[in-house]
Amino acid sequence: MAERLLEVDDVTLRFGGVVALDQVSFHIDEGEILGLIGPNGAGKTTCFNVTTGVYQATSGDVRFRGESLAGRKRFSITKLGIARTFQNIRLFNSMTALENVMVGADAQHSTGVFSALFRLPRHRREEERGHTRALELLRLVGIEQRADELAVNLSYGDQRRLEIARALATEPQLLCLDEPAAGFNPAEKAKLMELIRTIRDTGYTVLLIEHDMRLVMGVTDRIVVLEFGRKIAEGSPAQVQDDPAVIAAYLGVDEDAADG
Amino acid sequence: MSTAKSAGAAGSRSRSFGDRVSGLPTPVKVILVIAFALLLYLLPIINPPILSTPDTDFGGVLLTVTLYVLVALGLNIVVGYAGLLDLGYVGFYAVGAYGIAVLTSQQASWPFLLALPVAVLAALVSGVILGGPTLRVRGDYLAIVTLGFGEIIRLIAVNSESLGAAAGIPDVGGPPSIELFEVPHLTWDGWVATLDLDDTSVFLEFSVVDLIPFYWLTLTVVFLVIWADIRVKDSRVGRAWEACREDEDAAELMGVPTFKFKLLAFAMGAFIGGLSGALYAGKQGFISPNSFLLLYSILFLAAVVIGGQGNRWGVIVGAVLVAYLPERFREFTEWRVLVFGLALMLLAIFRPQGLLPPRRTVRARRAEHEIETLEEGDKAHG
Numbered sequence: 092m093a094e095r096l097l098e099v100d101d102v103t104l105r106f107g108g109v110v111a112l113d114q115v116s117f118h119i120d121e122g123e124i125l126g127l128i129g130p131n132g133a134g135k136t137t138c139f140n141v142t143t144g145v146y147q148a149t150s151g152d153v154r155f156r157g158e159s160l161a162g163r164k165r166f167s168i169t170k171l172g173i174a175r176t177f178q179n180i181r182l183f184n185s186m187t188a189l190e191n192v193m194v195g196a197d198a199q200h201s202t203g204v205f206s207a208l209f210r211l212p213r214h215r216r217e218e219e220r221g222h223t224r225a226l227e228l229l230r231l232v233g234i235e236q237r238a239d240e241l242a243v244n245l246s247y248g249d250q251r252r253l254e255i256a257r258a259l260a261t262e263p264q265l266l267c268l269d270e271p272a273a274g275f276n277p278a279e280k281a282k283l284m285e286l287i288r289t290i291r292d293t294g295y296t297v298l299l300i301e302h303d304m305r306l307v308m309g310v311t312d313r314i315v316v317l318e319f320g321r322k323i324a325e326g327s328p329a330q331v332q333d334d335p336a337v338i339a340a341y342l343g344v345d346e347d348a349a350d351g
Numbered sequence: 352m353s354t355a356k357s358a359g360a361a362g363s364r365s366r367s368f369g370d371r372v373s374g375l376p377t378p379v380k381v382i383l384v385i386a387f388a389l390l391l392y393l394l395p396i397i398n399p400p401i402l403s404t405p406d407t408d409f410g411g412v413l414l415t416v417t418l419y420v421l422v423a424l425g426l427n428i429v430v431g432y433a434g435l436l437d438l439g440y441v442g443f444y445a446v447g448a449y450g451i452a453v454l455t456s457q458q459a460s461w462p463f464l465l466a467l468p469v470a471v472l473a474a475l476v477s478g479v480i481l482g483g484p485t486l487r488v489r490g491d492y493l494a495i496v497t498l499g500f501g502e503i504i505r506l507i508a509v510n511s512e513s514l515g516a517a518a519g520i521p522d523v524g525g526p527p528s529i530e531l532f533e534v535p536h537l538t539w540d541g542w543v544a545t546l547d548l549d550d551t552s553v554f555l556e557f558s559v560v561d562l563i564p565f566y567w568l569t570l571t572v573v574f575l576v577i578w579a580d581i582r583v584k585d586s587r588v589g590r591a592w593e594a595c596r597e598d599e600d601a602a603e604l605m606g607v608p609t610f611k612f613k614l615l616a617f618a619m620g621a622f623i624g625g626l627s628g629a630l631y632a633g634k635q636g637f638i639s640p641n642s643f644l645l646l647y648s649i650l651f652l653a654a655v656v657i658g659g660q661g662n663r664w665g666v667i668v669g670a671v672l673v674a675y676l677p678e679r680f681r682e683f684t685e686w687r688v689l690v691f692g693l694a695l696m697l698l699a700i701f702r703p704q705g706l707l708p709p710r711r712t713v714r715a716r717r718a719e720h721e722i723e724t725l726e727e728g729d730k731a732h733g
Contacts, residue, residue, distance in 0.1 A: 143604060169606035183597035185709075186590070194594045197587045198606025204615065207586035208579055214586060221587075261606050 094121045095157075096265055096296050097173075102141055102151035104320075111137045113320040114151070119265065124287065124297040126311035126328075128304075130340065133317040135300045136178055139267050142298075143175050144168040155265070169198055174263035176254040178270045178300075182242040188253050189238040192225035195260030221260075228256040231293075232286060248279055252286075259290070266290065267298045272306055284310045308332065316340070391570060395563045396552065400539050406681040410552075410563040414634060416674040417569040418627050423654040423670035424576050424663060425623025430652070431660035432589065433616035434596025435486070436494040439501025440651050442481075443621040445643040446474040446504060447628030449514060452638050455524030458513075463526045467629055474625020475618050477504075482617035486610060489599070501648050508640040519639025523632050526568065528556040557633075565634050572630065576623055580663050583619075592616055657698060659705025668707055 097119045104112040112134050119125045127135050140146045142153055144165040153160045160168055174195070183191050200221065206214040229235040232252040237245055245253060251271055258266055268287070272280045280303060287310050291297055301307045307314065308328040316324040316331060318340045324331055331337055372380065394402075395410040403409045422444060429437045450470025454461045461469075485496040508514045515521075533551040537544045552563040583589055591612040594602035603609045632638050650673055658669025677687050698706075 145600075145604070164608070165603045166606050166608045169604060175604060177601065181598050181601040183594050183601070185597060186593055190590060190593075194590050194602065194607065195605050197590060200587050202587040204583055204588055204619070207583050207588055210582065217587065257605060 095119075096121045096155070097142065097298070098152075098154040098157075099138070099142065100152045100154065102138075102148045102153060104137060104141060104146060105149045111320050112141065112148075115317070115320070115322050116151075117315045117322060117325060119296055119298055121264075121296055122291065122294075123312040124291050124299060124310055126307040126314040127298060127300045127317065128302075128307055128314060128331075129317035132319075134320040135317055136269055137320075138317070139175060139269055139298075139300065143173055143267065166198075169261050169263070172262070172264035173267065174258035174261045174265070175267040176251075176258050176269055176271060178273065180247075180250050180254060182250060182253060182257070184243040185241060187239050187241055188229060188234065188245060188249075188256075189222075189225050191242050191253055192228055192256050192260045193221045195257040196221040196224050196262075198261040225256075225260060228259050229253075231259070231289070232256045233282075247274060251275075251283075255286070255290075259295070263295065265296045265298060267300075269300050270302060271299070272301055272303050280306055388574065392567060395566055396534055397537050397544075398539065400542070404678050404681070407678055408562065410561065410566055412675065412678045414562045414566040414569060415678070416671055417566060417573055418631055418634075419651070419654060419670040419674035420667050421569065421573050421576060421627040421630070422624060422651050423658065423666040424573070424580060425620045425627070426651050426655050427660060427663060427666040428580070428592075428623070429616050429620035430655055431662070431666065432584065432592040432596065433613055434592075435613060435616065436490065437497045437617075437620070438494045438648055438652065439497035439499065439504075440620070440624055441643050441645070441648040442497075442501040442504040443474045443478060443624030444628035444631070444647070444651075445501075445508065446477045446621075447471055447625030448632035448638050448642070449508060449520070449628075450474065450625070451629040451632040452520040452523045453514065455633075456520050456522050460524070463524045463633055466524070467633075470629045471622060471625045474628065475622040477625075478618045478621025479614060481621075482614045486613045486617065498645070498648075501643075501645060505640050505643045505645075508643070515639070517640060519637060519641075521637040523636050523638060525557045525565075525633045525636065528553075528558075528564075530554075530556050559636055562634065565630075569630055569634075572626065576626075577663065584663075588612065588615065653695060657695070657705055659708035662705075662707055662709040665705055665707030665709070669705065672706075 095118055099115060099117050102112055102115050103110065115134070115138065117125075127138060129135055137146065141148050142160070144160060144163055147161065155168075155171055155173060158171070160171075163171070183194060186194070197217075200217040202214045202217050205211070226235060226238065229238050232255050234245070234249045234252050234256070237249060242250065242253060251273075255266075255268065255271065271287075272283050275283060284306055287297060287299065299307070299311060311328060314324075314326065314328055314331045315322060316334075316337050323336045323340055324334045326334070372383075375383070395413050398409055404412045422440070425443075426437065426440050429435050429440070447470050450473045451463070451466050453459065454466035454469060455463055459466075481497070481500050485493060485500075488496060508519075509517050531554050533553050535546050535548050536550045536552065538547040538550065552561050555564045555567070557564050557568075584592075591602070591607045591609075594605065594607050595609045595612055599609050631642075635642075654670040654673040655666045656669070657672060658667065659665030677691065680687055680690075683690070
């Protein structure tokens with residue numbers, strides 16, 4: 092069996108009286124694509140926020156390669172190897188696409204004021220590496236010809252792709268994509284599925300939140316279904332599709348919307 | 352490092368002044384920069400008719416302008432690069448000035464060059480002490496806290512006897528003079544210049560009578576700071592600052608230790624502010640709390656905002672305008688503040704991004720505008 096990469100262990104998260112996550116447990120193995128689905132407000136993004144350190148779990152534990160993430164700062168979780176994109180795009184708007192990705196690549200770097208001031212070998216080496224890596228990743232997601240454009244000037248689809256490139260630049264072992272296909276047309280979705288598979292084949296593990304059922308069913312190895320903060324099902328796409336609880340909670344109600 | 356690349360990419364866009372300059376071959380650029388720097392050094396010697404200030408000593412005015420430029424460069428790191436609104440920047444300026452004053456006046460009588468690093472270090476430490484607890488708050492709250500800091504520093508000075516209380520500290524020491532050679536000034540009769548061998552500046556004699564040597568010193572410091580600014584901005588550090596400014600949460604999640612970098616920006620800003628305060632004290636010979644009023648924090652910020660925050664060349668222009676114009680038009684004494692205020696308002700209305708904003712701001716605005724027009728078009732169709 093592949094190695095356990097991330098373990099979400101009995102996590103509960105409360106905001107005052109609201110229970111956003113209720114004893115949720117699941118895990119991701121190295122090299123797989125895990126889909127996280129559920130109706131709106133089911134707690135998918137909250138789940139992301141717990142794994143990336145934005146929120147601290149009220150109880151339970153999140154472990155990455157056996158190491159607890161509790162109490163870790165957000166940037167150090169990123170350096171540990173978890174990177175994410177955002178449901179509502181959050182790029183560094185007045186920086187170029189290339190610079191955006193280089194900020195991600197800088198997670199691996201340690202140049203300080205002194206190195207930069209005197210152009211020490213470390214600065215030159217890291218600038219060179221960051222620049223090369225950023226161009227590579229822009230090419231991977233297919234927007235290398237827009238490298239010198241400001242992020243704000245990119246088209247919506249390119250901005251989503253740039254977010255993926257920026258997250259990959261931090262050299263994660265686990266890439267969390269929060270609705271990467273939101274607002275895409277079918278052709279763009281097909282290309283995105285292709286990209287996610289390429290990313291997995293390059294050696295990354297992917298945690299994917301997505302509303303589009305066809306995309307989720309087509310690309311994931313395993314699916315976890317949340318509803319009202321609770322896990323109601325887990326299994327292969329085929330198993331989940333036939334699960335009566337899932338059909339009741341999600342597919343049965345939302346079938347038209349999901350196909351549309 | 353990125354000049355060749357950006358010059359290539361700039362071909363399709365309209366070529367700006369910056370593009371033209373960076374498109375020139377390197378030796379030409381070096382010669383241009385040296386010539387321009389030389390011109391700046393010689394400016395008080397040349398004393399050109401229209402530029403020169405009729406009612407005040409031109410060398411002194413140029414010195415004040417350079418001190419403002421230094422302050423604006425420091426504040427630009429905090430406000431322009433890292434996006435932290437600092438309304439108490441004069442506090443660091445005061446720490447630097449009082450540091451020099453206490454160490455070089457009768458109480459301690461240190462030589463200026465020994466006191467300078469200590470005073471500047473004190474300013475840097477004060478920046479870290481202020482930033483440590485306060486950089487956890489954001490936006491407006493940070494502005495309020497820094498506003499308080501500036502006032503606290505001034506009130507400490509007013510109320511402590513050892514700092515001279517309201518009267519200030521007299522007999523502040525200046526840098527040591529090395530008298531090497533004399534530089535004759537030009538005098539202008541209409542548009543004809545003649546070399547005046549009786550009116551000379553001594554290189555390098557720092558005195559209250561002739562401020563030109565002090566101007567040369569300060570200008571050199573400004574060049575050093577610009578050099579450092581360029582190098583730090585074009586590195587991991589500069590990118591991290593900009594990322595913090597653009598979206599702090601996203602930056603943190605992309606592995607940027609935002610608190611550390613914000614504190615660094617604060618410390619570097621405080622360092623440069625302290626440096627200019629220390630030079631100011633050395634030039635002035637005496638200091639009093641009245642030189643560190645809230646008004647100056649606002650003026651410094653005005654210089655940065657007028658010029659175009661985030662663009663070092665812009666804030667230099669802003670600082671020059673803020674410091675120079677009131678001196679040039681001294682004859683309109685009681686009107687000048689009113690005119691200055693009006694000019695600020697007009698600028699805020701017609702050019703809110705500053706006179707010389709970073710080019711990316713201009714481009715970003717244009718793009719936003721285009722997107723808005725497109726969206727409006729879509730709505731009209733739908």
